[in-house]
Amino acid sequence: MTITIDGYAGTGKSTAARLLAEAIGYELLNTGAMYRAIGEVLDREGIDLEHVPRAVTKIRNIVKKCHFELRNNIVFINGEDRNAHLRTERMNALASKVGTFKEVREHLKAEQIRIATGKNIICEGRDQGTVVFPKAILKFFFIANAEVRALRRMLDLEKINSTESYHEIYDQIIARDLQDETRELDPLKEPANAVRIDTSTMKIDEVLMKMFTACQAVNIFKL
Numbered sequence: 001m002t003i004t005i006d007g008y009a010g011t012g013k014s015t016a017a018r019l020l021a022e023a024i025g026y027e028l029l030n031t032g033a034m035y036r037a038i039g040e041v042l043d044r045e046g047i048d049l050e051h052v053p054r055a056v057t058k059i060r061n062i063v064k065k066c067h068f069e070l071r072n073n074i075v076f077i078n079g080e081d082r083n084a085h086l087r088t089e090r091m092n093a094l095a096s097k098v099g100t101f102k103e104v105r106e107h108l109k110a111e112q113i114r115i116a117t118g119k120n121i122i123c124e125g126r127d128q129g130t131v132v133f134p135k136a137i138l139k140f141f142f143i144a145n146a147e148v149r150a151l152r153r154m155l156d157l158e159k160i161n162s163t164e165s166y167h168e169i170y171d172q173i174i175a176r177d178l179q180d181e182t183r184e185l186d187p188l189k190e191p192a193n194a195v196r197i198d199t200s201t202m203k204i205d206e207v208l209m210k211m212f213t214a215c216q217a218v219n220i221f222k223l
């Protein structure tokens with residue numbers, strides 16, 4: 001069975017997805033990590049991501065060789081765990097950019113379906129409930145206001161000694177929202193029949209309680 005969690009960057013969906021997966025004994029697929037990994041591969045291949053039309057065939061050839069696996073809930077690309085390198089602001093922007101490419105979305109959709117088949121799994125991202133698993137047993141949609149998200153991101157970045165200002169981070173969040181919501185292919189939007197969770201003023205345990213209640217309603221119970 002598949003549960004989907006979609007929503008905006010910085011809404012706390014990854015943390016909630018991880019804790020819910022642990023609690024109900026589901027595997028977890030973070031699809032953002034797949035977009036980030038592809039962004040890194042294309043960047044390393046020297047593809048100028050701002051001028052896609054010129055590089056479409058090259059991108060298609062590189063992307064179709066990217067094979068993904070899930071090992072202990074960690075996304076591996078071509079046998080490698082690149083996650084430690086994929087969390088910078090630059091990688092955020094690259095991932096959001098490659099998310100606009102048809103070749104990438106089609107390949108990742110097929111990979112996500114292959115990975116999820118036959119598993120009890122939570123798939124987290126931007127298009128999981130709308131496009132990849134429209135028949136999921138349960139769908140969540142996470143939102144939160146941009147000010148709260150920027151503040152959370154700033155506190156996270158301070159832990160790794162980043163000196164980016166609140167205003168810089170706020171502007172990046174707004175730019176990423178715009179890119180994710182307005183891209184032509186599979187834009188971020190609320191899935192039909194999703195449980196909407198606004199985390200602006202909620203603590204993580206309140207978020208989880210709401211998720212458990214929704215799970216119980218479809219006969220998925222805590223372990």
Ligand code: DC
Pocket residue numbers: 009031032033035036092095096099100124125126127128176180
């Ligand atoms: O969840 P994340 O912040 O790691 O995702 C990084 C980017 O990847 C996000 O800005 C858009 C893209 N993405 C996507 O287009 N579709 C998904 N299912 C997941 C991520």
